[in-house]
Amino acid sequence: MAAITRLVKRTPYLPCAARFLSHAPPQKERNVQWVFLGCPGVGKGTYASRLCNLLGVPHIATGDLVRSELASNGPLSSQLSEIVNQGKLVSDEIIMSLLSKRLADGEAKGESGFILDGFPRTIKQAEILEGVTDIDLVVNLKIQEEALLAKCLGRRICNQCGGNFNVASISLKGENGRPGMVMAPLLPPAHCMSKLVTRSDDTEEVVKERLRIYSEKSQPVEEFYRSRGKLLEFDLPGGIPESWPKLLQALNLYDYEEKQSVAA
Numbered sequence: 001m002a003a004i005t006r007l008v009k010r011t012p013y014l015p016c017a018a019r020f021l022s023h024a025p026p027q028k029e030r031n032v033q034w035v036f037l038g039c040p041g042v043g044k045g046t047y048a049s050r051l052c053n054l055l056g057v058p059h060i061a062t063g064d065l066v067r068s069e070l071a072s073n074g075p076l077s078s079q080l081s082e083i084v085n086q087g088k089l090v091s092d093e094i095i096m097s098l099l100s101k102r103l104a105d106g107e108a109k110g111e112s113g114f115i116l117d118g119f120p121r122t123i124k125q126a127e128i129l130e131g132v133t134d135i136d137l138v139v140n141l142k143i144q145e146e147a148l149l150a151k152c153l154g155r156r157i158c159n160q161c162g163g164n165f166n167v168a169s170i171s172l173k174g175e176n177g178r179p180g181m182v183m184a185p186l187l188p189p190a191h192c193m194s195k196l197v198t199r200s201d202d203t204e205e206v207v208k209e210r211l212r213i214y215s216e217k218s219q220p221v222e223e224f225y226r227s228r229g230k231l232l233e234f235d236l237p238g239g240i241p242e243s244w245p246k247l248l249q250a251l252n253l254y255d256y257e258e259k260q261s262v263a264a
């Protein structure tokens with residue numbers, strides 16, 4: 001915990017230029033540069049995007065970059081659609097090029113800091129990232145494996161407002177010293193209900209393949225950051241109401257959220 005407190009204290013919430021693609025010397029004070037790791041379905045997007053709102057940094061999810069490239073019907077679309085719908089990883093080259101473009105666009109708009117979600121997913125990506133910027137902290141979100149498939153299959157997106165929801169209702173019994181876990185569905189407001197769609201790669205077969213690929217290609221990334229003293233392991237105790245306050249505490253941000261809401 002002391003190590004994490006040190007990492008968090010090293011990351012004041014003051015602006016500076018994102019230095020992702022340059023080797024510019026570190027500036028004294030800048031926004032957080034964090035990474036969220038975790039299996040498909042664990043809730044990286046939900047918690048990363050909440051933290052981004054709190055800290056005022058962009059939430060950069062490589063899965064979203066891939067989906068928007070797919071939707072654009074650009075030159076990479078058909079190649080990407082085949083890879084994504086098989087649950088495979090897009091090549092490091094394509095991902096680096098989508099991410100570099102996103103960061104350059106953000107930098108041009110004056111964005112600073114980031115939380116990366118879904119990147120890095122291979123050791124090669126982690127090495128490239130390590131070579132070009134300082135990552136302050138890597139949060140590894142975990143939930144009981146039995147919940148992952150149900151959470152992926154329960155995901156829904158509103159095709160009008162883009163909101164993310166989940167219709168899965170999860171209840172796991174505690175056994176062999178392991179605590180039980182209840183996760184209520186995250187239902188949309190009534191006006192989104194008829195506009196919900198499911199991601200084309202959230203079918204049982206494809207999710208199982210993504211989980212397999214995660215343990216083969218992405219789990220080594222956890223060790224990459226653990227050995228560098230940057231990894232914060234966080235076991236989600238349940239749904240958002242139980243997990244969010246505990247995550248803030250683990251990140252030493254509990255008071256920060258209170259101060260923000262008083263200031264608002």
Ligand SMILES: Nc1ncnc2c1ncn2[C@@H]1O[C@H](COP(=O)(O)OP(=O)(O)O)[C@@H](O)[C@H]1O
Nearest residue numbers: 040041062063066084088089090095118119121
């Ligand atoms: N860093 C990455 N490297 C390679 N492929 C990626 C990366 N990020 C996203 N993708 C591709 O986009 C798909 C969707 O990603 P994402 O939305 O992060 O899904 P998940 O719910 O599995 O975490 C992945 O299955 C993969 O094909």
